[in-house]
Amino acid sequence: MNPRYPFAFLLLTAASCSRDTYFQPDARVDFTSALPARADSARVTAGRHYRRGPSGRFFLGPHYRRAWAEPITLPVLDLQTAVPGGLKFGKIGGGFQTISMTVVGADGRSYALRSIDKDPYRTLPKALRQGFILTTVRDATSAGMPYGALVVPALAEAAGVPHTTPRAFYVRPDENGLEEASERFRGKVVLLEEKFEGKQNITGPVAGAQDLEESDDVLAERYASAKHVLDGDAYIRARLLDLWLGDWDRHEGQWSWAAYTQPTGRVLWKPVPQDRDQVFFRFDDGVLSWLVSKLVAKFRTFRLHYESIEGYTRNAAFMDERALAAVPRATYLRTAHELQLQLTDAVIEQAVRQGLPREVYQLEGPRMIATLKARRTTLPKATEEFYRLKAREVLVAGTDEAERFVVQRLNDTATVVSVYALPLRKKDPAASLLYQRSFNPAYTHTVRLHGLQGKDEFVVSGEVRRSPFVEVYGGPGEDLLQDSSRVAGLRKRTRFFDTSRNNVLEPGPETKDRTAHSVLSHAFDRDGSGR
Template identity: 80%
Template sequence: MTARFSSLFLLLAAASCSRDTYFQPDARVDYASPLPPGTDSARVTAGRHYRRGPVGRFFLGSHYRRAWAQPVLLPVFNPQTAVPGGLRFGKVGGGFQTTSMTLLGPDGRGYALRSIDKDPYRTLPKALRQGFILTTVRDATSAGMPYGAFVVPPLAAAAGLPHTSPRAFYVRPDEDGLGEASERFRGKVVLLEEKFEGKQNIAGPVAGAQDLEESEDVLEARYASPQHRLDGETYVRARLLDLWLGDWDRHEGQWSWAGYRQATGYTLWKPVPQDRDQVFFRFDDGVIPWLISRLAAKFRTFKPRYESIEGYTRNAVFIDERALAAVPRSSYLQAARDLQLRLTDAVLEQAVRQGLPPEVYRLEGRNIITALQARRTALPQAAADFYRLKARTVMVAGTDEDERFVVERLHDTATVVSVYTLPLNRQNPAASLQYRRSFNPAYTRTVVLHGLQGKDEFLVSGTVHRSPVLAVYGGPDADLLQDSSRVAGLRKRTRFFDTKRNNSLQPGPETKDRTDHSVRSHAFDRDGSGR
């Protein structure tokens, strides 16, 4: 057994090619020759260090190694001509895996410049930042399509979604126009795209917005006041596009939000997807990544059929829970059908041909198009599965102001939750309505209500045989729970979590009092920092 283990370890070590100098010294194929001044293009590889022999490909997977090692012709990056008026140094980025920075245009608009290749060195514990393990983790970068992000813009445009418009460049080995970051970028293949953060960057697909913010700030505003709402209908369309593209890394940091003032006074925040590093991800085609994909469900491979919807969406659980809380099943299905009509074969062909360098298109283009066509056909079923996953437990949060949560257990297939601002508009109660959704217990097991701050009221009524469990978290101020509902069976279906003091509890046969002397029930992660 020991001899077999030793032999396997040696094979794996040889396959991963552990070495001190892992990355290519320069992306240019003929980097040993000087690049003449004024040269506007160069023949480069995104990552020829990902080439592996038969043993390496068997254990580590073929991934997109051919695309990474394929020489392609790219423009040479010139800060003075990359955008009209030129670019100047802004600040060095803080990405854990990519080399990144912010550049500024003459009008103050920001642009992100980042390396296409990645180095996960800083994401690993210090004890693992060397040898075989580090090299194996670095090698997994080859599972990403290096030019996939450039295919997305025309697809997003056809889908009716805002998008960035990234461009690929090669940075000269003697570039000095990037300020203190110049040395970090020399000799690399990079991606340049406009940033969608801050009012100075309101332009193009978000023209007309009044604000442009990151998820952290938008969520903080959303839970502070009912004057801020998330556009769940647009968000579900964007998430179905993510599923279709196999883009599994869509956590809250991958989104900006454009704020539009509505006639009734509140701001509607529309999602702006960013950072398309993981589209067309291909991972489970080697012994080691296949095993890893069984242990870490989020590493789902892009292929003609959808793998695990739960896996594709695992990284986005936090932002999905908040942005999809009001979206019914019909919207998922309608968005899927609409995307099928918009994303025609002609759109796919044009996007893949224009987005991939010609040399890479010959290697991978037809496979990607074929997979996209098959996944388009299956998109409605993927949407239904996505809804079923997100509908199991739904969180409905109020704001820091006073609100009334009305839960009506109408019949066995409909429990309706409505949230009103207080005091109610007596002449026009609909003007006070900020949320409403009907829940079918066939899909939804639990509805979680968070009052947050403010003096909130929770009114529960109705007599039925089936209904989701209702978990009510009142929040730090004095709250009221009035429960007159009745659901068949012995299990109580309304649970109230709060402190023992300063709350008014009017229980019914369904009420389970979960109050205690702790303030733990008041905890609520607003922006993702509490995870």
């Protein structure tokens, strides 16, 4: 092979791994014999099709291939006894990679049933759904720890983060109790876990909540009314746990939210993480996978030191921007130190030993424990980097009701942004306060204010040498901007984006008028659908 074409050589190597029938026909080690009708357990592998020879491991990476191919004993899924009262068919899920469905208990509680193995076939363009490219992408599933989700509950419990408690099962090759989904699940290793969606599922870690909703519904309520607030302190705790676990796939669809009514009448939405398929990810240990990791930043490997914080957190950027907007640096660091104390050696060792199947623990347990302990030691440093990443550009959004945004450029290290509900309570203006945070230009380059709908007011004041840029997006409706601030330097630090008509501008020396005849400045992605 010509050394000038190393990538072509890699592709040919990957092509050599291609085969027409990719997945194991049945998870049982001895699937040629019938499973006894009353069998309550089976000897299975999560994915022995991920085994590779020396050249395959060299180019594609060893990943967690041994864990996928290691025979373990799992209980056979019995829909009558899996939960008290039994389970029945609910609906087929719509996952792009995982075979999934909802099953329902006798009490109306819903559970997710999904395969441990994945098939990214539908995530690829049609032109790539064949040959070595498809096989190579399918092979990347082996970078995930198949039983990693079973380790998380004990760690989340110690960290004070709500969690599901998944259990692994083998589905009989003649299972019919899942109705039209039965054929899709037969012979597979699956996880069964609680779903935290809907009032019927309020129990366990969310007991006492008034409601349970998905992210898109919660965000719709958050931006409609100031009555609804996201719990930023609880969210940063959950996100630091994600970071510690190397869980890079935390997009908005991976969260449910539990509603708690406060004495003030506001509804505080607390995050409930779900779907831990990508914890302990191990990817860049092969030549080809190493190259891919340089091109796709989110594929970060779980190792002793933290890799790119931006990569670990890229999939969660949309939700982070909205849920962390009010969280100061001190809360980030305090939470990191609390987690260090809560996630003790004993907690880590017990979680890994009890979570992993015995045979897989012998292969991976000691290494996982050592890595978790090392990452715990440097969690505050990683947290500082996470804060700096999120503080660089901050979104401060109002609601569809009327608000007053007050920006006070107090000094060279503090620009304070406060948001008040209108009309202000004359006897107690502080009771109208919805949001407040101080920004240091050493960390924050830009603060973006979105008034959304309603007749909003933006008041900017103060004379300083240094301050973040403040970008004001008035939104639909008549808005007011008053800017009397001054910042040293030639670049104007207050920018107003809105339509050219139906607004009142009282500009100052820092004001840059960016109004236009178009309504493009009114666009605001409320639920992630605009990305």
